[in-house]
Amino acid sequence: MATIDHVHVIGGGLAGSEAAWQLACAKVAVCLHEMRPNRKTEAHQTDALAELVCSNSFRSDDHQANAVGLLHEEMRCAGSLIMAAGDNHKLPAGGALAVDRVGFAEEVTNRLAAHPLVTIVRDEIAGLPPSDWSSVIIATGPLTSPPLSTAIGQLTGEDALAFFDAIAPIVHRDSIDMDIAWFQSRYDKPGPGGTGADYLNCPMDRRQYEDFVRALRDGEKTVFKDWEKDTPYFEGCLPIEVMAERGLETLRYGPMKPVGLTNAHKPEEKPYAVVQLRQDNALGTLWNMVGFQTKLKYGAQSAIFRMIPGLENAEFARLGGVHRNTFLNSPRLLDCQLRLKVDPRLRFAGQITGVEGYVESAAIGLIAGRMAAAECRGHELAPPPETTALGALIHHITGGHIDRGGTGPRSFQPMNINFGLFPDVAFDPAPEGRKLKGREKSLARKHAVSARALEELAGWLAASQDLQAAE
Numbered sequence: 238m239a240t241i242d243h244v245h246v247i248g249g250g251l252a253g254s255e256a257a258w259q260l261a262c263a264k265v266a267v268c269l270h271e272m273r274p275n276r277k278t279e280a281h282q283t284d285a286l287a288e289l290v291c292s293n294s295f296r297s298d299d300h301q302a303n304a305v306g307l308l309h310e311e312m313r314c315a316g317s318l319i320m321a322a323g324d325n326h327k328l329p330a331g332g333a334l335a336v337d338r339v340g341f342a343e344e345v346t347n348r349l350a351a352h353p354l355v356t357i358v359r360d361e362i363a364g365l366p367p368s369d370w371s372s373v374i375i376a377t378g379p380l381t382s383p384p385l386s387t388a389i390g391q392l393t394g395e396d397a398l399a400f401f402d403a404i405a406p407i408v409h410r411d412s413i414d415m416d417i418a419w420f421q422s423r424y425d426k427p428g429p430g431g432t433g434a435d436y437l438n439c440p441m442d443r444r445q446y447e448d449f450v451r452a453l454r455d456g457e458k459t460v461f462k463d464w465e466k467d468t469p470y471f472e473g474c475l476p477i478e479v480m481a482e483r484g485l486e487t488l489r490y491g492p493m494k495p496v497g498l499t500n501a502h503k504p505e506e507k508p509y510a511v512v513q514l515r516q517d518n519a520l521g522t523l524w525n526m527v528g529f530q531t532k533l534k535y536g537a538q539s540a541i542f543r544m545i546p547g548l549e550n551a552e553f554a555r556l557g558g559v560h561r562n563t564f565l566n567s568p569r570l571l572d573c574q575l576r577l578k579v580d581p582r583l584r585f586a587g588q589i590t591g592v593e594g595y596v597e598s599a600a601i602g603l604i605a606g607r608m609a610a611a612e613c614r615g616h617e618l619a620p621p622p623e624t625t626a627l628g629a630l631i632h633h634i635t636g637g638h639i640d641r642g643g644t645g646p647r648s649f650q651p652m653n654i655n656f657g658l659f660p661d662v663a664f665d666p667a668p669e670g671r672k673l674k675g676r677e678k679s680l681a682r683k684h685a686v687s688a689r690a691l692e693e694l695a696g697w698l699a700a701s702q703d704l705q706a707a708e
């Protein structure tokens with residue numbers, strides 16, 4: 238039973254192009270609205286669909302040892318247009334998938350334009366979509382045009398739509414040295430839903446603290462692009478190096494204050510300063526450095542944050558940043574079908590949902606397109622299993638993130654795919670009687686996650702196919 242005869246996709250970027258392709262491949266007619274070239278963004282240069290606004294890299298293509306490589310592979314299995322065009326326009330780049338940006342965008346544009354079920358309309362949707370559009374995918378990206386972002390903000394509420402990222406680095410839990418760090422909440426306060434030992438604490442003595450503050454001040458910073466210069470700093474959310482520049486003691490009275498904490502390894506020694514990390518995902522595999530949003534360059538961040546006792550070998554799931562970005566507070570606003578809870582005809586895809594990166598944005602477009610196609614036929618397609626890269630991503634934005642119940646600063650921040658988003662996996666830690674350690678063990682785990690993901694994705698794709706066949 239067909240209930241909806243076509244879907245409107247707003248935004249012909251990475252996510253919108255992929256969503257339109259998945260819909261058309263599922264035999265659903267699509268109207269793809271792209272505002273360029275009539276209205277430009279600050280970053281796009283051309284009128285092509287799926288323009289890559291900055292680097293030309295889709296990052297690692299190693300599907301066994303790298304989470305974004307695994308996402309590539311899953312998307313290929315799902316017939317992704319973005320991956321097919323990327324593969325067709327591949328450039329030499331070692332283990333990474335780099336693409337010729339012109340050829341890539343041309344192929345995406347031409348294949349969509351040639352599809353009989355796709356109509357490309359060059360118009361800006363300057364407000365909420367008309368009420369007679371019964372199925373809409375909004376994929377307008379980090380630079381959503383102001384009239385639409387204002388309308389979404391009004392529909393969803395004041396703090397539901399962010400206009401910039403102030404991101405603190407996120408660390409893989411298993412790379413933190415627990416012989417140095419310890420669990421404790423300040424003054425052992427359990428707070429709502431806590432235990433009194435909810436934070437990981439890394440202690441510093443005076444010399445370590447002063448060296449650290451100097452390194453923050455001297456570290457190389459990224460500069461705002463011209464159009465980002467108005468990006469607001471909130472006093473409660475200042476970059477860590479800006480606080481360091483305000484005075485040697487500022488951080489000790491801010492995010493690094495040592496009060497209410499006792500070093501569990503050396504209770505007799507009072508730490509001079511403490512860096513706290515807070516659990517960031519429901520699995521407990523990722524930990525956020527509290528108050529450490531930063532504009533330091535990535536290389537400087539890794540080097541400086543590894544000066545923190547306990548984080549000497551830290552592996553970062555993502556580094557910090559401050560830049561313009563429009564994204565929803567998705568864990569609050571979207572259901573597991575990526576639909577807006579207050580207006581379910583509107584489904585979201587791409588970076589606006591709180592993923593980060595070309596491939597991740599396209600991946601959410603792929604899922605949204607398939608879900609909308611199933612809905613057009615009167616069915617509901619369940620999200621991909623959390624054990625797959627596609628499933629881990631959608632789970633992060635619609636449920637896996639820890640909701641702090643509206644207390645404190647908003648904590649949901651955009652995320653790249655990484656192995657910390659996957660549930661634990663069983664693997665043989667001693668193949669052929671030889672116990673694996675360190676990198677070998679970590680690699681064996683990644684291989685097991687990847688093998689499980691590809692196996693379980695096959696089931697989801699088959700279910701998706703069955704829904705297409707069922708009229």
Ligand SMILES: Cc1cc2nc3c(=O)[nH]c(=O)nc-3n(C[C@H](O)[C@H](O)[C@H](O)COP(=O)(O)OP(=O)(O)OC[C@H]3O[C@@H](n4cnc5c(N)ncnc54)[C@H](O)[C@@H]3O)c2cc1C
Binds near residue numbers: 277289378382
């Ligand atoms: C300056 C900048 C640099 C970045 N660099 C990288 C990088 O190097 N590597 C990386 O992986 N990621 C990068 N990103 C992050 C991100 O992954 C990309 O922005 C990605 O393109 C997001 O995909 P998307 O489909 O969600 O949005 P986009 O690809 O931006 O597509 C959104 C589309 O919607 C259109 N649109 C907006 N509003 C409307 C409207 N009201 N009506 C109709 N059309 C509209 C836009 O013109 C655009 O074509 C960068 C982001 C920015 C802003």
